Amino acid sequence: MAKSQTHIEGIYSIWRPGQESDSFRVAVKAPNQAQFVISSKTQPLLAQVNQYVKTQKLRREQAENDLHFTVLRDNLYQELKSRYGLKSYRIKEMLDLKGKKFNFEKSLQDFSDYKAMHSVGRAYSSILKKFWFSFFIEKMGCEHPREFITFKIQARTHVRTAKNKFDRPYSPNTYITLTKPLNEYMRFCHDIGHIKKDELFELNAELTLEEKKRRKLNPVRSTKTYTTNQMTQMKSKIDIHYAGNPEWKLKSYAMLFGIYTGLRRGNLLGLYAENLHPEASPPHFQVKDNVVSGWSRGQKGTIVLEDATKTSHDENVKIPFIQPSKETITEVAHFLKKNLTPKQRLLSCNPDTVAKWWRKICNEVKIPYVHPHGWRHSYATLGAIHVNDWYKGNPYLLQKCCMHASFRTTEKYIQGTSDELLKIFAD
Incomplete structure (x- = not known):
């Protein structure tokens, strides 16, 4: 008879060898009580577990690597934990990350360094450490990434039931933000040989279309865009409202330039006055720097990526x-x-401040508010509608003006529900 401790304090699994399959038992030691063995006759879940083991003719090692068995077993553990008031073990974080079988701390650093070459590594490692390692290592008792696949179903449930810092469940719109770092980490572990191909998995916790309909979910971002008339009229309204306020008229015009060009906030903040060429033929502007939040790179304040966009450099x-x-x-x-010197930025602020300032302007000037990311949707949508007049009938030119790597990306930015689109079909 083999006995082992689980990740829940006071619950012990017991295996007894049999002729065709092993049998599974559970011992419980509740606080201030003697240890006792749970009977299948009085515990339906335990009976269900053993029925499955018997039907599948599983030995202990096979059962512990069987996904359906582990789901049934963990459901049993959770029920016993709740019934007898037991607690999960909570080991110190640094001890967890430096386990006997695998050094998660070094693996996390290697993964972060790898992602930093292609994207924002710090954001990935932060979610992995706080959201996923605490789940797999502390809660599920994993000692190696190869064991993560055993708890794939529980991991999906974890995404849907975990609570954020405000003690509220995460929005379904953020599920992909939580699962992507884990999926990337598992691929990384496979690529460097930490796990085998059959231990690699991809977690998808997104709601189905039917679930979205039932729950009446709003999209993660607003689908509002500006029409041509709104874009033209907002300039006149700004002129009138800020006639005696040169500071805010200048800020408003800088943001108007961002709306009219569909620039990302980082590239709008990276423009100098000398990068604008209204006197040229044709009039144009030259993209300069990309100003991003320093947090994403582990620094305070903002970072200036010189001569860069999101998809290009130099x-x-x-x-x-x-x-x-x-x-x-x-x-x-x-x-x-x-009104600016050649070496002066059009806007000097943090990327997050752009949205705050624009909302203030919209409230004061009485124009519809569209989030700065929606400016890009406005540009792509209006460009698609007027592709013949403005872009010589060539979608490739629209893609280049949107600064997208492919037209497939541009298509995603085109809002088919915009008011401007409906005007095309008006009598």
């Missing part, structure tokens, strides 16, 4: 003035150049 990117009309955006550019 390329001479020039975009013509097009939306909402060449005359309107050229007028905005002339105003900015007149």
Whole structure:
């Protein structure tokens, strides 16, 4: 008879060898009570576990690697834990990460360094350490990434039931944000030989379309976009409202330039006045730097990535003035150049501040608020509608002006529900 301790304090698994299969038993030692063995006759879940083991003719080693068995067993453990008031073991984090079988701390650092070459490694490692390692190592008792696959179903449940720092369940819109770091980490472990191919898995916790319909979920981001008329009228409204406030008129015009060009916030913040060329033929601007939050790179404040966009580096990117009309955006550019020195940024603030300032302007000027990310959707949507007039009928030119690596990305930014789209079919 083999006995082993589980990840729940006071629960012990017991295996007895049989002729065709082993049998599974559980011993419980509740606080201030003597240890006793649970009977299958009085515990339906235990009976169900053993029925499965017997039907499948499983030995202990086979059962502990069987996904259905582990789900049944863990459900039993949780029921016993709740019934007898038991607690899960909570080992110190550093001890967990430096387990006997696997050094999770070094693996996490290696993974973070690897991701930093391609994306924001710190964000991945933060979610892994706080959300996933605490689940697999502390709660499930895993000592190696190869054991993670055993708890795939529980991991999916973990995403859907875990609570955020406000003690509320995570929004379904954030499920992919939680699962992507784990999936990337598992692929990393496979690529460097920590786990085998049959130990690699991908977790998908997203709701099905039917579940989304039932729960009436809102999209993760607003689908609002600006129409051509709104983009033209907002300039006139800003002129009137901020006629006696040059500071906020200048900020408003800088954001108008971001709306008219569909720039990402980082690239809007990275523009100098000298990068605008309204006097050229054709009038255009040259993309300069990308200003990003320092947190993503483990630093305070902001970081300036010189001569870069999200998808390129050290390329001479020039975009013509097009939306909402060449005359309107050229007028905005002339105003900015007149009121800024050549080496002065159009906007000087943190990327997150752009949305706050624009909301303030919208409230004061009485124009609809669209989040800065929606500016890019507006640009792509209006560009698709007017592709013949503005982009010579060539979708490739629209893609380049959106600064997308492929037209497939541009298509995702085109909002088919916009008011501007409906106007095309109006009588």
